[in-house]
Amino acid sequence: MRELYARLKALYPLGELTEQRKNLAFVTVPAAHLRDTLLHLRDKEGFTHLVLLTAVDWLEEGQFQLTYLLNNRALACDLGLRVLIQRDTATMESIHDLWPTAATYQRELREMFGIDFPGSPRIEEEFILEGWNSIPPYRRDFDTLKYAQEAYAERPGRVTHDPETHMRLQMYPGQHPAGK
Amino acid sequence: MTTKPELMKRMVKGPDGLEFEVDPLRDYYCEAPPTVMPGAYIQIVEDFFNWARSKSLWILGFGTGCGAIEMRPLMTPRFDAYRFGVAWRPTPRQANLFIISGYLSTKTLKRAIRAYEQMQNPKYVIGLGSCTINGGMYWDSYNTIKKLDEYLPVDLYIAGCMPRPEALLAGFEEMKKIIRTGKAEGANQYAENFAWYKANQKRVIHDWDMPDYNW
Ligand code: SF4
Numbered sequence: 170m171r172e173l174y175a176r177l178k179a180l181y182p183l184g185e186l187t188e189q190r191k192n193l194a195f196v197t198v199p200a201a202h203l204r205d206t207l208l209h210l211r212d213k214e215g216f217t218h219l220v221l222l223t224a225v226d227w228l229e230e231g232q233f234q235l236t237y238l239l240n241n242r243a244l245a246c247d248l249g250l251r252v253l254i255q256r257d258t259a260t261m262e263s264i265h266d267l268w269p270t271a272a273t274y275q276r277e278l279r280e281m282f283g284i285d286f287p288g289s290p291r292i293e294e295e296f297i298l299e300g301w302n303s304i305p306p307y308r309r310d311f312d313t314l315k316y317a318q319e320a321y322a323e324r325p326g327r328v329t330h331d332p333e334t335h336m337r338l339q340m341y342p343g344q345h346p347a348g349k
Numbered sequence: 350m351t352t353k354p355e356l357m358k359r360m361v362k363g364p365d366g367l368e369f370e371v372d373p374l375r376d377y378y379c380e381a382p383p384t385v386m387p388g389a390y391i392q393i394v395e396d397f398f399n400w401a402r403s404k405s406l407w408i409l410g411f412g413t414g415c416g417a418i419e420m421r422p423l424m425t426p427r428f429d430a431y432r433f434g435v436a437w438r439p440t441p442r443q444a445n446l447f448i449i450s451g452y453l454s455t456k457t458l459k460r461a462i463r464a465y466e467q468m469q470n471p472k473y474v475i476g477l478g479s480c481t482i483n484g485g486m487y488w489d490s491y492n493t494i495k496k497l498d499e500y501l502p503v504d505l506y507i508a509g510c511m512p513r514p515e516a517l518l519a520g521f522e523e524m525k526k527i528i529r530t531g532k533a534e535g536a537n538q539y540a541e542n543f544a545w546y547k548a549n550q551k552r553v554i555h556d557w558d559m560p561d562y563n564w
Pocket of ligand 1: 381414415416450451477478479480481485486487503509510512
């Protein structure tokens with residue numbers, strides 16, 4: 170992994186390498202260099218499989234982090250490329266021409282995070298949700314609980330127990346709930 | 350209401366070359382809302398009908414949530430639900446018992462409503478698992494309903510997460526009792542409160558693109 174990182178680093182302005190395991194590492198790439206890096210990894214380094222494309226919402230920093238996880242079958246190792254993009258514009262170049270499967274991930278990201286990938290096939294179509302009428306549900310400023318309470322009728326009388334206290338009462342009745 | 354393209358009026362060319370107009374909403378669906386089915390002319394006959402109905406529970410094999418996985422062992426020799434006189438059917442037209450087996454996302458709810466409306470009277474609904482009762486562990490989810498009886502008339506709930514096959518078997522026996530005592534009036538309730546049910550359904554299904562009644 171370190172050698173690969175050294176080879177890549179000579180070509181592209183990469184961030185630090187985060188080694189999760191011997192065969193799994195992550196590295197940050199500027200958005201402008203993503204395509205070249207991906208192409209290089211795919212065609213020259215044997216990372217032929219796009220495992221997944223997913224996002225993290227760094228609300229406080231005003232950024233979305235996209236993770237492109239690639240797999241090298243022969244070496245049985247994974248490399249994740251992280252790209253940080255602006256949260257307010259939330260647009261990224263599409264890579265559906267490198268891996269057709271990316272189009273599906275991009276549709277999902279557009280629906281759940283509101284990240285646009287102009288030119289990606291069927292990007293405008295609904296993916297999982299039907300008739301969604303609020304901000305994209307995976308954005309961290311989307312208040313799931315509030316939405317659920319407002320949108321869906323509830324049956325009164327639902328209570329939530331603290332599991333520890335509840336089990337203590339169940340198993341040792343008579344004992345004070347907080348007793349240690 | 351936004352209408353799906355396949356539900357729009359259009360010209361169709363028949364196999365004999367003749368062109369004719371098709372209005373799917375009028376030609377393929379019944380526009381009339383469901384009506385209340387009166388009981389038999391005399392109570393003893395109605396009781397007899399109900400006894401007979403309780404002996405034929407035909408379940409629609411439509412699993413909506415994780416609870417559906419507990420229906421499979423019931424169809425196998427280990428639990429063998431068929432000995433209780435219940436059977437599964439692959440189409441709503443041949444079924445009279447709809448088991449909502451767990452959480453319903455709004456997307457599945459739409460299909461469940463269509464399936465329910467296509468079933469023939471008298472028909473019954475069982476809500477299986479806590480998700481159908483009060484949301485269960487999906488109580489704070491952005492796309493699942495939390496109270497099934499707002500959207501479909503439910504005759505019986507089976508609690509648990511998930512209820513074991515034995516609980517379902519007990520539920521079938523309970524359902525039969527309810528039918529025998531003439532209390533399984535879900536279809537009539539649905540017809541009576543049709544507007545209320547439709548309003549509730551449309552409140553959560555934002556892209557309503559089907560006829561109001563799918564019979
Ligand atoms: S009640 Fe439990 S098992 Fe049933 S659908 Fe909900 S989460 Fe799944």
